[in-house]
Amino acid sequence: MRILKYISRLILLFSLVACQADREPQAIDLSQLSWDQVVEKGQSQKLSMMMWKGDPKINAYMQNYIKPHVKEKYNIELEIVSGQGNTLVQSLMNEIQADVDQSQIDLVWINGETFYQLRQIDALFGPWIDKAPHAKLIDFDNPFIGKDFQQDIEGYEMPWGNVQMTLIYNSDQVQDLPQTRSELLTFVKSHPGKFTFDHHFTGLTFMKSLLIDIAGQEELAGDFDADKYEKFSADLFAYLNKLKSYLWRKGEVFPEDVAQMHQLFAAGELWFTMSNNDAEVDNKISEGLFTKDARAYVPDFGSIQNSHYLGIPRKSAHQYSAMLVINEMISPAAQLHKMQPEVWGDGSVLSPEKLSETMQEKWKNTRMRTNAPPRSVIQKKALQELAPEYMIRLADDFQEKILQQ
């Protein structure tokens, strides 16, 4: 009995700690500051950036290009740590809940649903992006850049790069590329076990493009609409169910993530894989994972194009430095370097017409990738991202209606 008493006291203690009311952090009034003042306040600090570290090329770009650059220009020590999506959200969430004075993370690489979640828990600092001088070069009118999953970015995140989803196929095996939904179905039926998609981010993005193809881009634009979702997703799942038994492993199991799917593709078990990054196929060939026969394409029903962004946590103690670094990351030089297929191959968010003439010249002369079609071609089939709730609902329903059947 006595133990019970102690236990209940302990619970009480912890709940007190857990339920502590949030104190308001000291807010920075940006409107009073000039960029020069930001530069002055942001110099010579240590900065910790959390990002997805799943690609050696991206890591090398950050390590060998951005890091030395900000060190030289502003004497900022940029530390890059691994973490994305939910790890990131959980971290910031716990910090807010624990009411710490300063966050461990000063800069985050986010998009879509992570942005949505961070906004939900009010974890981001802002609005601030207008302050950064290089933001003027960004084409915010482009809906693929200015809107993140149909959400206004409202100055809380800075566009950094832009990519489009592609299907990657083995050109040795596949000659007639399926271009429409029905062609895909026919193809998969006649080549069972060679096609699948993962049940995480990339797979969901693929399903979204199918959903858009079913409904039409305009139908699903704007905020989440539950009725429309019910209506069109029913068709989507009907289609997927038709597909299911011809997928890899008869659709009883789906690859855990795109990395696993790449491996299956590389080993020859699959004829298709996919990537949210249109430059991925060239990257993976140069890494030695894919053979030279791997090609990327975008089917006629289109694929989603989206941007990825940079944000600053509200509790960061180095918000000025973070702004300086982000401003450098969207500089024409940095963006140009990032575009090179051998560096990263990430699409730029700057609009070329706003650049200087010499820069424009360089822009035109960037070397093209070899195994994926050029940006200008796939751009025509680009679909806009849907509101984040679509993805959340799709993920849940996919579990229920496909995985657990």
Place this chain on the structure above:
Amino acid sequence: MRKANSLTKFLRLIYVLLIVVPTFAGFTYALLHSLGLTGLLTDGLTLKYWSEALRDFYMWKSIGFSFLIAVISVFLSFCIALFLVLKLTDDFQKKWFHRLLFLPLCFPATVMAFYVMQTFSKSGFLSRLSFQFGWIDHIESFPELTNDAYGIGIMLTSVLLVFPFFTLFLKNIFDAERLQDYGLIAQSLGAKPRHAFWKISLALLWQKSKSTVVLYIIFVMGSYEVPLLLGRQNPQMITPRIVDKAQRFNLHDIPQAYVMALIYLFLVLLLISLMSTRFVQFFKKKTHA
């Protein structure tokens, strides 16, 4: 007995605190979260996460599946270890043999899972060899050994990870308890070898290794990296399921993950208490009979 002095008492308190406080803090946090009492997105006290989770058939399936995988893996490992200890008793004197058995202890679960993936999957080494030897004519005819419905890949990895440990462990008990002598005594008293094995050796081994066996069942039940790589989404083991729920796109799913973690904890506790009281008595009766 000399009475415990105050230092000893203090150390005992430290021990209890070191164990209880962190674990308890975690549980309390999970409990509060699952009841909607804490968390940034909560609307206050609610039982909806609990009722949702309790009615979730797939959670129960996951728990059952995890338990089954764990029991089978540990049982197989135990059998292999027993076989090696009983049949190759003399080999344990040899240096190379002993050294050999220690090597697999150096493999983390991830590496072992990665290896099993590269060797036993449809596009793995075995499948390729079978193809070269003409046993299969295309990749699909190789049996599903990884990401399969029965968790074969997971069990294979778990057995590879666990059996060397069991072998060394059983061997130690075997030596320490002089089981061979007991067996001989029993036989000299007229017991048949088989009878002596079941009634004496096995019963004693089981008594001594019971807690380790339970520990390993729990260890396998809670494994994360292995099913992540070699499992499938349905049936799915419980830890990846919990982490999956906690890391899904839907922040409102997090409390459910905590509920699942708590239910899992409760069942494991139940398992432990069952094993520690009921089973001992059961076996005691048997050996005394």
Place this chain on the structure above:
Amino acid sequence: MLRRIVHFFLIAVIFLPVAVLLILSFSEHWIFPDVLPENFHRQTWLRLFSTESELRQSLGLSIVVSLCVAFFSTLMGCILSRAVSTSRYKKYYISLAYLPYILSPVVLGVLWHYFAVVIGLNASFIGVVSAQFLICFPFGFIILSSFWTRHISNYEELSITLGSSEWFRFKKVIFPLAKPVLGLCFFQCFLISWFDYGLTQLIGGGQVKTLTLSVFNFINEANIFLAALASLLLVIPPMTLLFFNKKIILKRTLIH
């Protein structure tokens, strides 16, 4: 005959993983139905030493973290299991040690992160070491609890009546007798810490970059060749340690 077959089988089971990892770490383009990869080269290995200069740091950090965790787990395990060994409730104390196992470290990591943030130990070396310690030391405690038998306490009592002080008793009797078990405990705790990913990632917030974290980064890059190399890096140090430490573990049965 049976013995030969079993020997062969055991050797195969134990050495195949190393072989497979080695082959993969030296190759590229491994496409079905080729049994062996198309190309063999040292590029993967060279790359490890050239561009990832962080790796050596990670290795060093990993070793320091694991040594710290193993040392403190063994020390505390020893002291605390000793304090508990004379208790009438010894059994209950020991069963308490199983508590942290009930949830897997991954789940505990999720739960503990919040508290780590509260006490300001997240994303720090001390935080990671503490978290790993909390997982490891009950394990050490359980191992060492088996050491404090009637037999050992008889030894102790004998040396007390022979006039030895507490320190002398520890130095001359307890420590030499416990050395094999302590070695085993140290090694096991070292391994748990060395292999840990979930806790380090969650509590360290990715900022305490141990080798496992670097290794997982490679695996996440979807490159089986790098992953194989990374796996080897994880496996080789404990194997080396084992090779030198094995004597201790073998001597374990001595006191019985």
Place this chain on the structure above:
Amino acid sequence: MRLELQNISKRFGQKPVLTAVDLELKDNQVMSILGKSGSGKTSLLKIIAGLEDADTGNIFLNETSIISQKPNTRHIVYLFQEALLFPHLNVFDNIAFGLQAQQLKAAEIDKRVKAILKEIDLSAHSSKFPQQLSGGEKQRVAFARAIIVQPQVLLLDEPFGALDVDTRETMQKLFLKLMKAYGIAALFVTHDLKEALLIGDQIAKIDKGYLKTYTSQSEFIQDAQSGVKEEIDFWMQIQQSK
């Protein structure tokens, strides 16, 4: 008077282990205590050694109370039934253990250990490890290790219980010889009637926590409870039946 126990009592929970035990042990004398297992004999010895606490009573050593003295300063050595040689030390170091604990000079230790090795006839085995010794040899080393520190009182808990008959006899003789040579007082617990009679200058019997001391061997033999009479009757009967 060397050792005196006054009114020592001890309980484990509700169960009395020792009840009002009084005992007097004179200089240079060996007292045999006859007792079965569970009679409280081990607790009695451990209380004297200071390894357990008594609930009531007092212990005097040379007229001074030692009840609150630490066990390692009492100069009372307790010997277990097993030899309990330290497995990691050789014979020499095992014997030297107590002297090293007192931080004597190495030369002094060397001299004394060598002398006692000679006495127990194990000089040739000085660098052997316990695993290499026979049961009797181990027991001899254990004795030497205890005696060399010149304890005020030696407590022995069935030291020969595990030995075979021949070794046992040799050990009993050696034990008596050493006790007299070093002038050590001892309490010798045994369940063997003959051994008790053979070794003890004084005799006592412990049963269910009650200790009874006898003033002389004859009083002990006369006592109906001592078991001596049954023993004699047994042999008589055997003789008669032949």
